Amino acid sequence: MSFNIIDFLESVLTLSIADYLRDVWAGDMPNWLIEVIIDVVGILIVSTFLLILTLYLVLILRKVLARVQDRIGPNRVGGRYGLLQTVADAIKLITKEDLIPSGADKLAFNLAPIITVIAALLMWAVIPFAPGLTGADINVGVFYVLAISSVSVVALLMAGWGSNNKYALLGAFRAVAQLVSYEVPMIMALIIPILLASSMSTQTIVESQSVWYIVVVPLSALIFIISAMAELGQTPFDLLEAESEIVAGYHIEYSGMKFALFFLAEFINAFFMSALFTTMYLGGWRGPGAAAYPLLGLIYFMIKTFLVYLFLIWVRGTLPRVRIDQLLYFNWKFLVPLVLTLILVVAVVAKLIPPDANEWLQAGILLVVNILLAVTALEFVRRYARSRRQAVEDDAESLGGAASALSGAAD
Amino acid sequence: MLLLPYREQRIEKLRRAIYRKKQPVTLFTGQRIIMTIQQIIFILISAFTLFMALVVVVDRNLFRAAIAMMASFLGVAGLYVLLEAGFLAVAQLLVYIGAISILVIFAIMMTRRLMQTHESPFNSQPIWGMIGAALTFVLLALVAIRTWPQSDFPGPAPVPASVLEGNVTQLGLMFVRPDQLVLPFELASVLLLAALIGSIVIAWPEKKS
Numbered sequence: 001m002s003f004n005i006i007d008f009l010e011s012v013l014t015l016s017i018a019d020y021l022r023d024v025w026a027g028d029m030p031n032w033l034i035e036v037i038i039d040v041v042g043i044l045i046v047s048t049f050l051l052i053l054t055l056y057l058v059l060i061l062r063k064v065l066a067r068v069q070d071r072i073g074p075n076r077v078g079g080r081y082g083l084l085q086t087v088a089d090a091i092k093l094i095t096k097e098d099l100i101p102s103g104a105d106k107l108a109f110n111l112a113p114i115i116t117v118i119a120a121l122l123m124w125a126v127i128p129f130a131p132g133l134t135g136a137d138i139n140v141g142v143f144y145v146l147a148i149s150s151v152s153v154v155a156l157l158m159a160g161w162g163s164n165n166k167y168a169l170l171g172a173f174r175a176v177a178q179l180v181s182y183e184v185p186m187i188m189a190l191i192i193p194i195l196l197a198s199s200m201s202t203q204t205i206v207e208s209q210s211v212w213y214i215v216v217v218p219l220s221a222l223i224f225i226i227s228a229m230a231e232l233g234q235t236p237f238d239l240l241e242a243e244s245e246i247v248a249g250y251h252i253e254y255s256g257m258k259f260a261l262f263f264l265a266e267f268i269n270a271f272f273m274s275a276l277f278t279t280m281y282l283g284g285w286r287g288p289g290a291a292a293y294p295l296l297g298l299i300y301f302m303i304k305t306f307l308v309y310l311f312l313i314w315v316r317g318t319l320p321r322v323r324i325d326q327l328l329y330f331n332w333k334f335l336v337p338l339v340l341t342l343i344l345v346v347a348v349v350a351k352l353i354p355p356d357a358n359e360w361l362q363a364g365i366l367l368v369v370n371i372l373l374a375v376t377a378l379e380f381v382r383r384y385a386r387s388r389r390q391a392v393e394d395d396a397e398s399l400g401g402a403a404s405a406l407s408g409a410a411d
Numbered sequence: 412m413l414l415l416p417y418r419e420q421r422i423e424k425l426r427r428a429i430y431r432k433k434q435p436v437t438l439f440t441g442q443r444i445i446m447t448i449q450q451i452i453f454i455l456i457s458a459f460t461l462f463m464a465l466v467v468v469v470d471r472n473l474f475r476a477a478i479a480m481m482a483s484f485l486g487v488a489g490l491y492v493l494l495e496a497g498f499l500a501v502a503q504l505l506v507y508i509g510a511i512s513i514l515v516i517f518a519i520m521m522t523r524r525l526m527q528t529h530e531s532p533f534n535s536q537p538i539w540g541m542i543g544a545a546l547t548f549v550l551l552a553l554v555a556i557r558t559w560p561q562s563d564f565p566g567p568a569p570v571p572a573s574v575l576e577g578n579v580t581q582l583g584l585m586f587v588r589p590d591q592l593v594l595p596f597e598l599a600s601v602l603l604l605a606a607l608i609g610s611i612v613i614a615w616p617e618k619k620s
Contacts, residue, residue, distance in 0.1 A: 032448060107475060139579055140501050147501045150509025154481060157516055161474060169520075176513065200579060 015133050015294040018042070046135065047121050050268050055086040057267045061313055062086075068317030093263075096256035101164055104253070108162030112155045113254065113261035119152040120265040120272065127275050128203045130285045130297035141202040142194060145276065146187055149231070152265070153179050156250050159262075163253035171249030174324065178237065181328060182230035185335040189224040192217050192346050193280045206284030211363040214281040217346060219370040221281040223339050225311075228273040230327070232266070235316040237327060274308035275301075282308070338377050345369055453493055460486030473519050481512045498579050 011020035018038045025034050059074065059082065066073030078084025100109060123145050125135035138144060153176055160172020194200055196216065197208040214221045230237040251262045278284055282304045285297030322330070349369050353362050463486060466479035484507040491500035534540075585591045 105472075105474065108478065111478075138497055140497050143498070143501045143505070147504035147509060150505055153513060154478075154508065154516075157513065158478065161516075161520060176517070180510075180513070198580075 013295055015130055015298065042135065046124055050121065050124065050271070051264065053271070054264050054267045055090060057271055057309070058086045058089075058263075059083070060309070061267075061316075064310065064313045065317045068314065090260065093260040094257055098256040098258065099253070101253045103164040105162040105164070108158040109253075110162075110258070112159035112162060113258045113265075115155040115158070116152055116265040117261050117268075119148050119155065120268040123148050123272055124275075126202050127272075128206050128279060128284055129301055130294040131291060132294060133298065134203050137201055137203045139199070139201050142190055142200045142205070142280075146183070146190070149269075150183060152269075159254070160250040163250070165253050168250050168252050171252065175233070175250055177324075178233070178327060179231060181331045182227040182237075185223055185331065185339050186227035186231060188336070188339040188343060189220045189227065190280060191343055192220040195343070195347060196350060202279050202284075206279060206286060209283040209286060210359055212281065212283040212286075216363045216366045217342075217370055218367070219342055219374050220339070220346075221277070223335055223342075224280070225277060227331075227335065228277065229312065229315065230331070232270050232273060232312075234270070234312060236319040236322055238321055270312060271305070271309060274305045274312065277308050278304040334377075334381065338373075342370075342373060345373060449493065453490070456486050456489040456493065460490070474516070477512060477516050477519055480515070481508050484508050484512065496578075498582065 008017075008020060011017045021038060022034055029037075062085075063073040063082070074082030074085035076082060076085070077088050100106060126138060126141040126144055128134045128137070156175045156179070157172050160168045160170075160175070163169075193205055193213050196213065197205040199205060199208070251259060254262060278301060284304075285294075285301040287296065287300035290297035290300055346366065346369070349366060350362075353365055460483050463479045463483035467476045467483060470476045470479060484503060487507075488500045488503040491497075491503060586596045587593055
């Protein structure tokens with residue numbers, strides 16, 4: 001088969017360029033060379049797309065946050081909408097001086113931003129962008145994502161320790177405490193879609209969502225998105241870089257391009273979490289006509305992912321920061337027991353429903369179970385809070401005059 | 412192939428993948444040594460793993476030694492991938508790099524004296540060390556002699572597709588089958604639970620009397 005522009009364009013439309021190239025090159029080149037070329041080109045396309053997309057993810061964040069806070073946001077560079085603002089910022093970051101603090105461990109200091117970006121890009125290998133369009137459709141896909149994201153914790157520790165700065169080290173310790181803790185509910189929440197699809201391959205999970213899992217197990221989706229926000233260090237949980245407490249956290253000593261790399265990884269990770277949420281709960285590329293025309297699937301996937309990303313920004317602009325003890329209490333005393341119960345209940349109920357039942361019926365039963373569990377959990381929290389308030393009031397009463405005198409003095 | 416429906420495309424793709432699968436690629440078709448790409452990758456990964464393991468032992472800076480240990484673990488995960496044991500490789504990443512190494516680094520950072528040590532990394536047990544090295548050498552030599560004559564460096568035997576397809580499912584089933592691994596699995600769980608409770612008891616603040 002020889003090269004022919006019409007066939008090539010058709011293969012672009014059906015997202016089967018790799019197969020087309022295999023046909024064209026078969027015989028001219030050894031098989032392994034063809035595979036290597038196709039893999040390298042695929043990796044380059046995905047990572048370049050993400051690196052360039054980041055410029056606009058930053059712009060979207062700034063614009064939307066500005067609107068939430070009743071401002072206009074960037075509007076000078078590149079027309080009314082500030083379309084070239086982030087490009088200018090990137091060029092500025094490249095030209096800045098690259099400082100290495102005295103006494104820093106140069107190896108750890110220089111390696112940390114690189115590992116962060118590598119980990120952020122590696123995770124995209126298993127995201128199903130469209131039917132048949134996955135970097136690697138491996139049977140441990142979701143597990144792979146969790147493993148790689150746990151590697152990026154090491155990079156934070158290297159950055160914090162290598163900078164030879166106490167704020168950086170404190171930031172790194174906080175980051176590790178937060179990331180390692182919230183990894184637990186995140187992994188457990190992801191077990192539920194895996195359980196329902198009975199596969200860890202992302203492509204299979206998408207294919208088995210004839211009813212989106214956000215409808216079937218909304219509680220799992222909620223727990224996942226909360227712990228994903230904590231993993232990203234986004235605003236209700238941005239203790240890693242709380243400006244008023246530890247200045248900027250683990251990347252305080254970084255300047256120029258190395259800081260830009262951390263920044264880059266942060267945005268790629270935020271977009272990745274949106275993509276993972278889309279894959280696990282919003283049916284990935286599913287939509288009318290997507291199975292027949294993969295390009296439509298790609299469009300659906302991107303629309304859903306951007307909507308989730310906008311949701312993340314919305315939350316970021318709305319909620320205030322929590323304290324570190326509240327953060328860890330919320331994780332260990334509320335999220336983890338809740339998600340453990342949820343796994344147990346979903347596993348039992350999914351087994352009890354006869355397998356030949358209508359899929360909407362199955363989804364309905366699981367939905368009701370989820371809502372019941374959510375209501376119970378909220379009732380528990382309400383009673384706990386009431387008992388705590390009561391205890392405080394009782395204390396105040398029993399202390400009587402002394403307490404009121406003290407509080408008067410404090411005023 | 413004019414806009415085939417997705418399902419058919421996937422079948423077509425699978426058919427091609429099976430056709431392409433794992434034809435050993437031979438480079439260097441010299442007199443004796445025939446190397447496949449897998450072997451070259453194997454040698455590179457092994458060299459990396461061993462070098463990093465050496466750094467762990469030799470480097471005086473404990474933090475760097477810990478990072479080198481992580482790199483060595485990464486190399487081992489690479490070897491698992493080469494053996495088509497994807498689940499094991501990912502578990503290696505998650506457990507050894509994501510959890511154990513972080514714990515080790517925390518322990519190093521929390522002990523101030525350990526960070527500032529500049530003593531020689533060699534201990535004073537040359538005789539025991541030599542005996543250990545000799546025994547290891549004998550073991551490796553035995554393995555090499557046993558396998559040498561029949562090996563013109565053949566590639567690893569192809570793994571049957573039935574094993575590759577559902578290996579995670581099989582692993583899961585083995586853990587809960589009473590005639591297979593359920594007892595060791597549950598014993599390990601009880602051990603971990605005991606460790607968990609123990610750590611909580613140790614960290615529990617003492618009540619003021």
